[in-house]
Amino acid sequence: MPRHTHTVKRGENRAVAEEEITELELQMVTYEEKALENNEYTGFKFPQILHFPVPNKVVEMEAIDENAFSSKKSAFFMKRRIGRPEPEDEEEERQDESSDDSESGTEEEKRDQQDWHFWECFYFAFRQLLFSRTWILLLQFAAANYFGDRLRTDGFNLADRIIEPGKSVLGDLVVRRALLGLRRWDAQQFLFVADNHYIFEHSLAFFPGYPEVINIFRIGIHEYMKGSLGWSFPPWVITGILSVAVNLFFFHAAGLALFMAVTMMTRNVKQALLAVSIFAYNPASIFFTSAYSESLFFALTITGFNFMLYAVRATSYSQRVIGTLSGTVIFGLSAVVRSNGLLNVIFVVWYWAAILLWEPEKPVPDCHLMIESLAGSKNDRYRREGQARLRAFERKRKQTRKVFRWTDPRFSRCSLIFITLVFIVIVSIASFGPYVFMSNSAAEEFCEATPRQKELVATVKKQIRMSPKIITIADAWEKAAWCRKPKLFGIVRQYYGEIQAKYWNVGLFGYWRIKKIPCFLMMLPAAILTVLAIISAWVHVFETKRWNNIWVLLIRSDHLLHLAPQAIIMLCTAVFVINAEVFTRLIFSSSPLLYIFIAQYIDKLTQGNTMGNRLWHYTSSPGILPFFVFRRVWEEGWKGKALYIYILGYFIFGTMAHAAWLPFT
Numbered sequence: 001m002p003r004h005t006h007t008v009k010r011g012e013n014r015a016v017a018e019e020e021i022t023e024l025e026l027q028m029v030t031y032e033e034k035a036l037e038n039n040e041y042t043g044f045k046f047p048q049i050l051h052f053p054v055p056n057k058v059v060e061m062e063a064i065d066e067n068a069f070s071s072k073k074s075a076f077f078m079k080r081r082i083g084r085p086e087p088e089d090e091e092e093e094r095q096d097e098s099s100d101d102s103e104s105g106t107e108e109e110k111r112d113q114q115d116w117h118f119w120e121c122f123y124f125a126f127r128q129l130l131f132s133r134t135w136i137l138l139l140q141f142a143a144a145n146y147f148g149d150r151l152r153t154d155g156f157n158l159a160d161r162i163i164e165p166g167k168s169v170l171g172d173l174v175v176r177r178a179l180l181g182l183r184r185w186d187a188q189q190f191l192f193v194a195d196n197h198y199i200f201e202h203s204l205a206f207f208p209g210y211p212e213v214i215n216i217f218r219i220g221i222h223e224y225m226k227g228s229l230g231w232s233f234p235p236w237v238i239t240g241i242l243s244v245a246v247n248l249f250f251f252h253a254a255g256l257a258l259f260m261a262v263t264m265m266t267r268n269v270k271q272a273l274l275a276v277s278i279f280a281y282n283p284a285s286i287f288f289t290s291a292y293s294e295s296l297f298f299a300l301t302i303t304g305f306n307f308m309l310y311a312v313r314a315t316s317y318s319q320r321v322i323g324t325l326s327g328t329v330i331f332g333l334s335a336v337v338r339s340n341g342l343l344n345v346i347f348v349v350w351y352w353a354a355i356l357l358w359e360p361e362k363p364v365p366d367c368h369l370m371i372e373s374l375a376g377s378k379n380d381r382y383r384r385e386g387q388a389r390l391r392a393f394e395r396k397r398k399q400t401r402k403v404f405r406w407t408d409p410r411f412s413r414c415s416l417i418f419i420t421l422v423f424i425v426i427v428s429i430a431s432f433g434p435y436v437f438m439s440n441s442a443a444e445e446f447c448e449a450t451p452r453q454k455e456l457v458a459t460v461k462k463q464i465r466m467s468p469k470i471i472t473i474a475d476a477w478e479k480a481a482w483c484r485k486p487k488l489f490g491i492v493r494q495y496y497g498e499i500q501a502k503y504w505n506v507g508l509f510g511y512w513r514i515k516k517i518p519c520f521l522m523m524l525p526a527a528i529l530t531v532l533a534i535i536s537a538w539v540h541v542f543e544t545k546r547w548n549n550i551w552v553l554l555i556r557s558d559h560l561l562h563l564a565p566q567a568i569i570m571l572c573t574a575v576f577v578i579n580a581e582v583f584t585r586l587i588f589s590s591s592p593l594l595y596i597f598i599a600q601y602i603d604k605l606t607q608g609n610t611m612g613n614r615l616w617h618y619t620s621s622p623g624i625l626p627f628f629v630f631r632r633v634w635e636e637g638w639k640g641k642a643l644y645i646y647i648l649g650y651f652i653f654g655t656m657a658h659a660a661w662l663p664f665t
Helices: 002-027 031-037 090-101 107-114 116-147 169-178 186-196 201-205 209-228 235-266 269-280 294-313 317-337 339-357 368-376 380-397 413-447 451-463 496-504 514-544 550-555 561-576 580-588 593-605 615-619 638-659
Strands: 057-059 358-360 401-404
Touching: 002 368, 002 380, 031 057, 116 169, 116 235, 116 269, 116 615, 116 638, 169 235, 186 201, 186 209, 186 235, 201 413, 201 496, 209 235, 209 294, 209 317, 235 269, 235 294, 235 593, 269 593, 294 317, 294 339, 317 339, 317 413, 339 358, 339 413, 339 550, 339 561, 368 380, 514 561, 514 580, 514 593, 561 580, 561 593, 580 593, 593 638
Parallel strands: none
Antiparallel strands: 057 401, 358 401
């Protein structure tokens, strides 16, 4: 009788332990797991995407995976094999990785041996960026000096016309000869604004972020030379050199920042390196070195992404808020450089919603009853099965997860609403404050110019003949109607749209003319890639991952769908409103979407024993050539050939056409 009682009690303990671990396992079930288990899933459905997530948890990822640059994580980092063939598939790669783990040496020693991979990746990226600029400088020099001004149009070229040849040997050799092809088209506008500020109405269409950066350094160099040497170069010489030097710096900074951002978005170092290679030789590459604002704008945009991605993955509340605020300010500054920087508010809203609505989950308690039950059991089968289940439980328990605050009873909805309202005010100021300040300052400088500023117009008129139709600061208040209009909402001056419509015919269907068909054909490849990238992002989220929930998409930043709205707006604007030919440089300087899409396409084609599937393929390649020219992609058919012809064709012939004053703008 006592033995029977003891057996019954032991069985009850097992049942209680099983019930405890089952309940704890249910607490750790995430939305991603449930979505993949749903056999009735039929794809995207609009009403369902707005429903709150059930379960209300997602797996939290670190900013960069642990051992992300190690062969333990990816076969991509396996070293060159001497006397051994490369594995043909992923199964062999995994076996090789497991055999590598069994090598002698402590874990710390093995980890230290892999640390160099990160710097190898950075060095490769830097080489690609550096040598691509070498090609750009050579191509523009050849085209500009061969064609000269034979193909010059009647576009604005005042920055060149006010230069007096023979005043500076450095200026004649470097600015007017070596860098001549980097002073074409809109570069003339930026260079003129950098030296003279806004004295013409049409110059206001070119935002002051880039010219002011040049101007600040120019003044610093001028004052230093005057104080130390007693003389200085003419302003146009310093401006001409700085316009290129500034862009070279921000181009390299943007490329390295792109590597980090793509690594965080895709969790794939190989795709990140491919994305940097594509960026280095992108079809709009000339505009990242010429005196345009593309390099500065993309550097700010991609840096903003880095801060936001880090903040979304952070577990500390202070890190999340500080990181997101920093990203917001940087995105806000991008609106001072280019008008489409205002579209970056889409990303600001997206990432702030993720930060406010999702909170790190508190650790799940350990299942003590199961541990005690296994320790006291003499049933071998029960112990084996229980220990296996306990190990799986512990692995999952160590995962970090985030919980949806709105549906979690541990969080107050009232406090969430209050915090959200407070941050809306702060974020609005950080996002739009730089643009409002810039817009009002530029308008005030133009419409309410001082007598000293108006003297600049008289000085320019002495050097060149100007059309009487051109509105300058001397007669702005009388001739520019927008100067007398009240501010929008009493806050910001509105002039950009009016100036664009007046001087460039920007407006709905304003560019739909027979003679503009070549301009639409010029943007067609970029438009096709944009559409394909958006479709790919859609399929990945709603069909592959089955994340049919907007709230989950906010926090799961390892997808590209949140980049699609901006791309759609820019594409529609280019087709129906603005000058179509500028779309190529707009889309390639506004987000990492196309770089990642092309990198993923190449990645899929270069798996297994293929050139480009190991880091040493990259590091041992000649840096002076673009790395992404893989035979495997070329052999893919017309798609691979069309991709390379487009990228390298625009890189080479687009650069030369721009430098020769042909309409590649």
